[in-house]
Amino acid sequence: MAKHIQAIRGMHDVLPGVAPAWRRLEERLCALSRAYGYEEMRMPLVEKTELFVRTIGEVTDIVEKEMYTFEDLGGDSLSLRPEGTASCVRACLEHGLLHNQTQRLWYLGPMFRHERPQKGRYRQFHQWGVEAYGFAGPDIDAELILMSARLWRLLGIDGLKLQLNTLGTPVARAAYREALVTHLEAHRDQLDADSLRRLESNPLRVLDSKNPALQEVIAAAPSLMNYLDEESATHFAELRALLDDAGVAYELNPRLVRGLDYYGKTVFEWQTDRLGAQATVLAGGRYDRLIEQLGGAPTPAIGFALGVERVLALLGEDEDGTRDAPHVYLIVAGAAAEREGRRLAEALRDELPGLRLCQHCGGGSFKAQFRRADRSGATAAIILGDDELAQGRVSVKFLREERAQADVPRAELARFLANILLDGGLAPA
């Protein structure tokens, strides 16, 4: 037998047993965004490669080795998006959304990075991204952090820790950069090839290294906190006061630099100790210079992104669960009943909005149809045979509990179903 074509490594199908959990989470993320006055954006999955090189930074893991880049038939270099911020800013500039106005935006969708696949790390993964434009003060930083804290409460996820840092302004970072280079130069012999390269091009990136052999040198590095200029020190102090006021606990982590170049001032991550090396479930920060760098007017900006797969794993909902079973399965025996069954099914869907009704297709004996009804996971089967047809009624058989079969006149069927499916939240139209 020919071997089936397999999906690409690190890119996963979401099967019917898991898809309902995805939809539940997506609906909650949508509702939470709207609860804070954020509006949805949808951007293309493919952009010009240059967009990501110019925003994320040439000397980052993403641009150096994780992007799916290809030449299209017109000879343009395109890339599958590795994250959403660059596209979101590009779209806002293109459509004039940042001109004399503030924006609060969110999006949800797949991102692509050519990483080594493992639990919580995939080549196609999904992010919920939230971005705010035109707000310079720490109040919006606090708003985004409060929104994420609310999400963990809504989902009942506890044990997450908020890590907080500030990267200061470009001037502060330049002063810090010198001190850091001096420190790293002194420990040159302990650095790996990546870090040696970054020592020249982008030394702050070295702090972001995941190589265990480097952690000692990183821990001993000077702290950016000691190099802050007044503007970013004040911004950070005010943010901390707002978080304290809201009762949101955090840990200061002076080594938190984030894997993208465009960040400045506030950066934060929510981390778990339950997903091994894939510890960060939500990460974000301020990127006040990015919009100007892309040709827009200087516009303060901040955002975060959440890893959907990692959150589903924390919820324990990333493996086979409850399928989206129909409420009722309609069994029809005989040509006349089949025709009437089609009319009945359509009428019931009108009468009971939200009803999940699956009508048997493909014929077969009563017994075969019952087997299908049972496997569908439906709560009840509605039976329409010749007798029922002649008498203007149906039989309702309960598939999940010991309960006598009911004889229900057609005119009362919608009310009867609404009653037995009360848990499903159905009410007659």
Ligand code: ATP
């Ligand atoms: P990591 O340090 O785990 O590689 P990152 O700093 O590259 O994360 P971001 O670019 O900040 O991640 O993306 C935000 C969030 O998206 C991450 O915190 C994580 O939850 C999720 N994420 C990032 N890369 C992946 C991936 N390859 N697979 C699944 N989720 C991911």
Ligand code: MG
């Ligand atoms: Mg990464």
